[in-house]
Amino acid sequence: MRSFIKTFQTHGFYLAVGLWKYPQAHCTVSFRICWTPARNSRSPSSSFVWIGAIERDGIKRLVAKSERFLCTGQTMAIGSGEGTNQELVSTNLEETLPARKLLTLVIIHHEEKVLLGMKKRGFGKGYYNGFGGKVEKGETIEEAAARELEEESGVTATDMEKRGILTFHFDNDPVLWEVHVFYVTKFLGDPYETEEMAPSWFSVADIPYDTMWADDPLWYPLLLTGQRFKGDFFFTNTTTLTSHSIGVVESVS
């Protein structure tokens, strides 16, 4: 986290600005407060108080309106203000963040080979991919990853490790897809074809990127060489990758 708070005095007003950056959460929180000091305890000053904003994934939302307050010595009373903040979206921080759907993706790398499944139905049909799906209510991301792997390939992971977080942005869907990528080298059972996936082993040199999601060649090499990573991928028409950013990170949480 990076942060700063600064105060200024100008034309009889005080101004405080603060900024907190949370790079891992792609998030910046800022505020501005402007006030006039009380001249004495019987002569309260009034002013406008703060504007708060949160910026996430490049989208800035204002989350607090200006309010008038009265300040007498140590006592501050917040009253209804004349906020002129036209861009106000909500005073509830949670409501201002873009909605996210959580998904999992498990890649098995065993004896120099990678297990991929041909998706037989639904989203991504016709692509080879790892095994995974949506996190359901009441389960952790790790539980969802283990469940989806078993449901789609029939195998049980015994050394699952989270290695990456991929965020997918679609031009036709305001909801961001946050995919948590897990790496597995040990498992129980033999993979078999299920209703959703037909599994096959590929040597690393023969990974069929031509029949995979367009982002895959950008991060599989990181995954398969032991790195941790975070990336953002922007798609139009669901499958056309138009831009991306990806970085190696020390830890993924």
Ligand SMILES: Nc1ncnc2c1[nH]c(=O)n2[C@H]1C[C@H](O)[C@@H](COP(=O)(O)OP(=O)(O)OP(=O)(O)O)O1
């Ligand atoms: N662009 C990209 N690259 C790599 N992997 C993925 C994407 N987009 C994705 O959605 N995925 C992954 C993430 C998930 O593992 C699957 C999609 O999950 P889905 O099959 O829709 O989820 P389920 O819960 O299994 O769905 P149901 O069919 O059961 O409704 O692809």
